[in-house]
Amino acid sequence: MKLRKFAIGLAVLAVTAAGCSSKSTTDEGGTDANGVKTGPGVSEKTITLGALTDLTGVYATLGKSITQAQQLYFQEINDAGGVCGRKVELIVRDHGYDVQKAVGAYTELQPKVAGLSQVIGSPVMSAIAKNVASDKLLTIPAAWPSQLLKVPYVQVVGGTYELEMINGVDFLVKEKGLKKGDEIGHVYFEGEYGESALAGARFAAEKAGLTVVELRIKPTDNDMTSQVSALKSEGIKAVLISAGPRQSASLAGVAAAGGFNVPIVSNNPGFSPQLLGTPAAKALEANFYYVSATQPASAEAPGMTKLVAAYAKKYPNDVFDGGATFGYVSAKVFGESLKKACESKDLTREGIYKALQTQSAFDSEGLMPVLDFSKPGQVGTRESIVQQPSSKAKGGLVQVGEPFTSDAAKEFDLG
Missing domain, CATH: 3.40.50.2300 (Response regulator)
Known part of the structure; x- marks a missing residue:
């Protein structure tokens, strides 16, 4: 084996998630009866989000946990009335950590969704990054290389x-x-x-x-x-x-x-x-x-006890792990952005992205450090x-x- 020394110094799943009421809108965009601008993925009754995850590849365990936690969050938000009179639906595609398969899934999902609440894998994100930017699709990757900080419409949640x-x-x-x-x-x-x-x-x-x-x-x-x-x-x-x-x-x-x-x-x-x-x-x-950057499940953070209990109730046969914590927080980041976009009467893709940037001190009740999303291109935390x-x-x-x-x-x- 060749050692290289670097010497330095001294040497399909879906869940349905419903604020202002709406009467008429289409996936093609427009303005509803309440004056809310809409875009792709936003219909009269639903806001559709997508997830490109790994349920069968090298990160299958992580993908399952993230996905289930996001489904839990969107169920909770739906049960509380949803967003802008609409339920949030999550469409999940398994790419198995296969970049080619992931690109195909992105092509299929992109016209149908208002954003991507999960994309697992640095290679996958690298392959779709230009499309995400040109499609103006707010995307939260389950990947943390610093290169993603500079991609428009991509939001890294956590450190790098x-x-x-x-x-x-x-x-x-x-x-x-x-x-x-x-x-x-x-x-x-x-x-x-x-x-x-x-x-x-x-x-x-x-x-x-x-x-x-x-x-x-x-x-x-x-x-x-x-x-x-x-x-x-x-x-x-x-x-x-x-x-x-x-x-x-x-x-x-x-x-x-x-x-x-x-x-x-x-x-x-x-x-x-x-x-x-x-x-x-x-x-x-x-x-x-x-x-x-995520707290362990054993932490006594205010939000952790609630999340662990809710996750166990919904998924009694599954182990709670850091993926579940990240999945829940990232879904909440998206959910809060949707709520703020609704308040601004702009549920277009651009409107959702702008709403994200109004959050300079995102509080996850201790599941992660306080996060700053107000500075595009900068990391939310170094902790x-x-x-x-x-x-x-x-x-x-x-x-x-x-x-x-x-x-x-x-x-x-x-x-």
Whole structure:
């Protein structure tokens, strides 16, 4: 295996979601009886949103959780009367983490929807980004590379991969004893996800005087034995991983079995509580840390208890995880934007996007940090929460320390 050192410093589902009443409008746009401008995806009785998710591919667990949480939110908003006299309907398409399939699904959904409340996958977002901008379709990706911050009509909810890795390296230095001159490994997916996370790791390492040993993998690489062997031989003091839950479990399990007991830090979305039901559970609980902008289900945030209870009631056989938290928050971001667009009497795609930008202090009742959507092209938060797997905790994670923004994360230029 070729190691690359980067030396720095010293070296179909649908749910139906109904404010002002309407009498007549069409999907082609116009003005209803109450003077509300409408556009694609807005009819007399419904506001239709779309979701391009992964229910059968590498992020199937994440996709299921996000989708179910969004369906829960839109059901709640419908039960409370909906938006502008209309129910919100969510049309879901599974792309299985296949870019070509996702592009086809986008082409099919685009004329029917007022926005996309979910798009899983950096490769998928990259493929449809120009279309999203030209179609003026507000889109919330379940992908966090900084490149998306500059795409018109795309709203990143949370931090970015770069910021999560920067804060993760800061955690390793301050809490795990890493010092100048140490080497850290970074196992990462090829493509925007991994490359974005790697950029953050490089920046943080430079600030701390560390060396990054880089190992790029594919989403189809599920066995991390060779990667662990290579890193162990290099005398690595800690490992970063920016991949999927399967890769995280393999890395932790193989490392522990070989006596390679170093801290492992993953950024979102590299962990799933379902991993605690695998042979890797003990290793994950001992050495694995997860960095995200979402609170763990075990947190005592005001909104978390309500969400966990509501999710359990609607989906009693499913595990609550960080995907559910993100899905609910992102749906709420879209829901609040629709409400504000209604107040402005403009439910066109442009009107919904403008309504999003009126929210400079979006409050999710503690599910995530307060988010600022008023500055297009800027990230909503640079804050991260470090978490550790625990089979005894709700959602399989417990918070380690307080939410924080490292000095390096404050300095990092997202471009």
